[in-house]
Amino acid sequence: MSNSDFSADLKANLESIHARINAACHRAGRNPSDIRLLPVTKTVDEARLRAAYALGIREMGENKVQEAQGKWEAMGDLEDLRWVLIGHLQTNKAKHAARFASEFQGLDSARLAEILDRRLQHEGRAIDVLVQVNTSGEDTKFGLPPEQVVDFVRTLPAYSSLRVRGLMTLALFSKDESRVRPCFVRLRELRDRLRQEAPDGIVMDELSMGMSGDFEMAIEEGATTVRVGTAIFGARPTADSDYWPGFAGKQDAP
Ligand SMILES: *Cc1c(COP(=O)(O)O)cnc(C)c1O
Numbered sequence: 001m002s003n004s005d006f007s008a009d010l011k012a013n014l015e016s017i018h019a020r021i022n023a024a025c026h027r028a029g030r031n032p033s034d035i036r037l038l039p040v041t042k043t044v045d046e047a048r049l050r051a052a053y054a055l056g057i058r059e060m061g062e063n064k065v066q067e068a069q070g071k072w073e074a075m076g077d078l079e080d081l082r083w084v085l086i087g088h089l090q091t092n093k094a095k096h097a098a099r100f101a102s103e104f105q106g107l108d109s110a111r112l113a114e115i116l117d118r119r120l121q122h123e124g125r126a127i128d129v130l131v132q133v134n135t136s137g138e139d140t141k142f143g144l145p146p147e148q149v150v151d152f153v154r155t156l157p158a159y160s161s162l163r164v165r166g167l168m169t170l171a172l173f174s175k176d177e178s179r180v181r182p183c184f185v186r187l188r189e190l191r192d193r194l195r196q197e198a199p200d201g202i203v204m205d206e207l208s209m210g211m212s213g214d215f216e217m218a219i220e221e222g223a224t225t226v227r228v229g230t231a232i233f234g235a236r237p238t239a240d241s242d243y244w245p246g247f248a249g250k251q252d253a254p
Contacts, residue, residue, distance in 0.1 A: 007051040013232050014055065017215075021226070024219040035219060038084060038208070040229030042067065042243060043236045046074050052233075053078055061086045061105075061227050063243045065093040072100040086168070086208075086227055087244070088132070088142035095119045103128040105168040105208050105227075108143050110152070113159050120161035129162045130208050133190060135183035136172040140244070143169060146190055150197055157199050166206025166224070167191050171214055184209050184221035191222075 062068035098119035134143035171183035210218025212231035
């Protein structure tokens with residue numbers, strides 16, 4: 001496919017996603033301007049990312065630090081582009097992340113908070129951070145168990161380079177809506193509780209939940225950010241297990 005074909009497809013996909021976001025907001029009595037669409041650009045090559053930029057995209061969500069860093073270096077001329085790391089981050093990658101990420105949606109341990117904060121201070125930077133919660137209870141998913149989140153968040157004011165904004169989750173991958181929706185509800189209820197119990201200086205506004213297959217449901221349940229990859233950029237050439245260690249497959253999930 002040529003880049004201009006890609007650009008036309010991309011434009012149509014973005015319009016369709018925005019229409020679906022609007023419809024979901026309408027059903028839920030929410031304002032579409034309260035929803036942030038974070039395009040997830042993993043596996044998408046530079047030429048296509050530049051086409052996306054030309055269409056107005058100013059944030060790119062990436063799951064692997066090395067891939068994200070390569071793209072950040074290659075597209076350093078696009079100065080207003082924000083790189084958002086989504087999902088689990090190994091502590092030995094924190095120093096790379098600290099160089100370029102504007103936001104990290106995947107904080108899930110005290111050790112990572114400490115190392116990332118130290119690296120950010122070294123770089124003289126601060127980033128937005130969301131705490132990842134395992135709302136599905138699956139062993140293969142990263143994130144803190146919901147019952148540990150309040151205590152964890154209480155420790156975060158110690159890390160001055162981490163601007164805590166809210167929570168993030170990956171719901172159960174299932175076609176059975178009655179098993180997916182409770183994951184989103186759980187995250188929202190936790191956020192509401194944290195709004196009462198979070199320490200001073202910690203603002204818990206963001207709920208990053210919902211992907212290509214379930215973002216409308218997530219909006220109905222209160223998502224403020226939806227992370228959408230394939231519905232914008234098309235199917236990925238690599239298996240999702242490359243990006244989510246231990247992941248068995250989205251299509252055949254029960
Ligand atoms: C890949 C990814 C997404 C987007 O998934 P799609 O199904 O392609 O929309 C969202 N969140 C995380 C953490 C991801 O790794």
